[in-house]
Amino acid sequence: MECALGDRPMTGNAPSRESAAQGPMSSTPARPLAIEARGLIKSFDGTRAVDGVDLSVPEGAVYGILGPNGAGKTTTLRMVLGIIDPDAGVRRILGHDRPHEVAHAIGYLPEERGLYPAMKAVEAIAFLGALRGLPLKEGRRRGRELLERHGLGHAADRQIRQLSKGMAQQVQILGTLVHRPRLVIFDEPFSGLDALNQGRLEAMMRDLAAQGTTVIFSTHVIAHAERLCDEVAIIAGGKVPFAGSVDVARDRIPAQVRLETRAREGAWRAALPEDARREGRFWYFPLPESGIEPLLRALIEGEAGILSLSIERAGLHDAFVAIAGEAAARAMGQDTPEETGS
Template sequence: MAQAAKPSRAASAFRRCSNVSICTGTAPDYQGRMIGDTPAPAPAYAVEGHGLVKTFGSFRAVDGIDIAVPAGAIYGVLGPNGAGKTTLLRTLLGIVDPDEGHRSLLGDPVPLRQARAIGYLPEERGLYPSMKAFEAIAFMGALRGLPLRVGRERARTMLEGHGMGASAEKPIRQLSKGMAQTVQLFGTIVHEPRLIVLDEPFSGLDAINQEKLEALIREQARKGVTVLFSTHVIAHAERLCERIAIVAGGRIRFEGSVSEARDRLRPQVRLRTRSSDGAWRRALPEDTVAQEGAWHFALPEGGIEPLLRALLDGQAGIESLSIERPGLHDAFVAIAGAAAARQMEEQQAGEQGA
């Protein structure tokens, strides 16, 4: 008699989670809550950490961090590789314990007790290559307590809604990198978590898939879900986030809104004049530099009106004048330093060239 074929790791794992009570030890409802549980009042902050320290040998990956993520917000942790972003997220989630300090997740001081209410996409991606796309999504939901039948239904709906219905039956190995990452993201949110944590979610995605991911993040936020993500790409944080934490060297260098970060620098003035010299030159601020046929300087604290009068009275001949508010990139350089900004730009360039 022929020996039966040995089941694959994916098939074995999938069967182990076919009965959710085996995977989780108890029976959840469709939202992943325990049947009979009385929902606790929603906390003002979905994630909190106070005085967090995490060391590896003599290296302090997280060095005394305080952080508070408002419930329902899109919150970005921004910084270069090695800044401590991943260790911070893992510490907040309870994957690793801090050496000092304390944290709470959805109001619970023991983060792992809230595992079912969280969707976590780690920086290291991983899916069973032989598993079909819709089954992979359902499987990830089952690990968070979602019945497989419900997960399969939601998976097909999600794939069809994002133009990937034809890929539902394809094994992961046949999908492009962007599509596989989308499948893993769907698996992260299929159980409808209250908090989504994404570690470098844009890494390795082309521009089109990055835009799709941004749209999906906004869609989750509109539903009231809290989204916490780390990134080394300033543009994503500037477009998406209501609040950010700029991290460098294991410490938070700035925490607040994107607007507050940009307000740390004065607006920049760009002035073109027909005349290149005259008494009016004395009215230009001390930080003025001539570049590409224009005068560049920070907006004077007294405003632009006194300077305009001096230019007009001195017949400088104003050709153009623009006042530009600094972007988040300029603020990041001022807060974390030019070296950190260059490291992030080099990392992004390396990913685009890969």
């Protein structure tokens, strides 16, 4: 079953050819989209795993899909790639309605890693490239170059079974890139990598984006997304409560002010917001909508004796908790603000 933009609807909820052409997906965006999906739905054994997911991924972006295990991240990516068909909804990838038409321009690292144990590292890379249309001879040449560039030249002719788990995973990542795709999709790519190799993978993603490649990765570790991403989609319970820039997500929570004063009492106290709380030497409260300047004047005129004042913007972790809820954050193994004391 094909489900693509321009096809007849699979259910009454999917748009027809005419409505799709007239709807928002037909408008020309200021920045071309590598992936555009609307209303993706998928159920397994009567349980809805993905429930109306929308995605818009600009070309050349580093785009993160955040959510706990079981949230629907992998199912969403597989539908976008055409590995499985949605029960309803439409998607377009690299300008094509049918994902298989552009498989040669896509690199995909699945969550379930798998290489033939008896195959040599360079042959494994060439084989993965051949699956995307790259001639084996060229794949071997590029494979050796990639292995050398990433410090694995010594492992080129070793069998996969002779490599450590981390090295084998790096080989599979290089096999995902050997055909020089325009779009790369990594499903939980940092899982199983030590801190050093996680840093190398982050650098690789930045380099790919700098070269114009679109990079999409799913993760349940918010720190990776905060360091890397231009935009994110948060998935919880098969739905997307937020999709957009990291800055917009963080702006869901007002910046926090931390104030330390020499005086403990005085008329200046009336200038603090009602929800200001004192913890030890410091006052904490959200940045007032009027900005910090009126408060500063009141503190100075009231002789509060400002010892320190800082404005701290919310992190992506706090934004995730606010958007997806504490239960989703705990399912990702992330502490909530109350638990971290922030």
